Amino acid sequence: MTIQIRHLDSAQPDFKQRLDTLLAFEASTDEAIEQSVAAILHDVKHRGDAAVLEYTNKFDRIPGGAASMAAFDVPQAELQAALAALPAAQRAALETAAERIRVFHERQKEELRGFTYTEPDGTVLGQKITPLDRVGIYVPGGKAAYPSSVLMNAVPAKVAGVPEIIMVVPTPDGVKNQMVLAAAAIAGVTRVITIGGAQAVGALAYGTATIAPVDKIVGPGNAYVAAAKRRVFGTVGIDMIAGPSEILVLCDGSTDPDWVAMDLFSQAEHDELAQAIMLCPDADYIARVEASIHKLLPSMPRADTIRTSMTDRGALVKVRDMQEACDIANAIAAEHLEISAEDPQQWADKIRHAGAMFLGRFSSESLGDYCCGPNHVLPTSRTARFSSPLGVYDFQKRSSIIFVSEAGAQTLGKVAAELAYGEGLQAHARSAELRLRPAP
């Protein structure tokens, strides 16, 4: 069975409505996921380990069913053994990726230093940056294994100086992915627990008898994980909504259509709910990409997932010109935006909303997924309008530093007292005034 690819044209009168429908999650699925996640979180909050154990045995089909949570803890020795046993080429690739991710994120750290400045009367003001104490990193693992996500989560946490990194990762059918364990060893993760889904998010947020609660949960996951993170926000911090993957390709019609088709597949193969869309002003070129899609699909091992994702949520969109393509791209605010065009910078300058931008024909999104250096944990579902890639800043917080000199208290005290009386807050005013020197 082939893909029924959706065609849209920005000249259609109902184009905006059709695009909005395409971008929205199918409401019934969404509601079912929300209800299921709410019930799982409630259960984990009230029954702790017993609930986590039951859900993990059920959703991850653990053979025979694990008897206790101890079965899900992976000792450090096992992580190190996985690293030692890894084929040399895989180990080298992981280490190269880890190093490139580290170098990129060290740059972020340099930009995030605290500061202080001293006013003429000796008052010192500033901002102190502190790493979080204990973070939970979610590494997805339901439909594919993601050693790259171990690195993308843990390396920036390390660069930020987080002392305790608790990693959760599901192991469908009880099978541990050795590259995932090796990546945890390379990144220096503190503890690995093989649980996933909403139950893992709940365990990290609320804590259980065997898992101490964390301060923040970061990392990507499927729609269940994304919904759970949204719901526990407030009890813990979260990084962003990083749900099913998305790719939006802006193409001027001069890239090899096979390249573009495979780039669309590269995100569609993650999940039936992933989204792959191309915008192009050239109708003939769109037909060539469609032909490539039909030609290449049968050769893909994950053809079923790609077919469902592209049929349900994909589209090839004819636009008037590249300027309009940029306007539509800003409205979509995709996780990944490829600008596959001559002189891509001229179009990139017009983009305000995208999790990550890949400029030029050779910058395939897949390179960014693994080893360019910037983070692949990125905002989805149009949240790139207000969220950023995972970064060192997600693992740090800021505290204001205020040292008021005696001279400073004389001027600031009068200002503060005036404002406090204006707000009707007498104790505030008196507290400031008590520090004023009596008039001579």
Ligand SMILES: NC(=O)c1ccc[n+]([C@@H]2O[C@H](COP(=O)([O-])OP(=O)(O)OC[C@H]3O[C@@H](n4cnc5c(N)ncnc54)[C@H](O)[C@@H]3O)[C@@H](O)[C@H]2O)c1
């Ligand atoms: N945005 C990003 O930065 C980014 C990065 C990497 C991956 N991703 C996305 O992460 C996702 C990974 O998904 P995955 O499924 O492979 O792994 P996952 O670990 O996110 O989800 C697996 C878990 O989902 C839960 N689950 C599955 N079906 C359920 C059901 N019917 N009811 C309740 N819980 C259920 C189970 O607990 C299971 O352990 C993909 O959507 C991929 O596109 C996003």
Ligand SMILES: N[C@H](CO)Cc1c[nH]c[nH+]1
């Ligand atoms: N494309 C994913 C982010 O949406 C990241 C990833 C990991 N491995 C392959 N891809």
Ligand SMILES: [Zn+2]
């Ligand atoms: Zn990917």
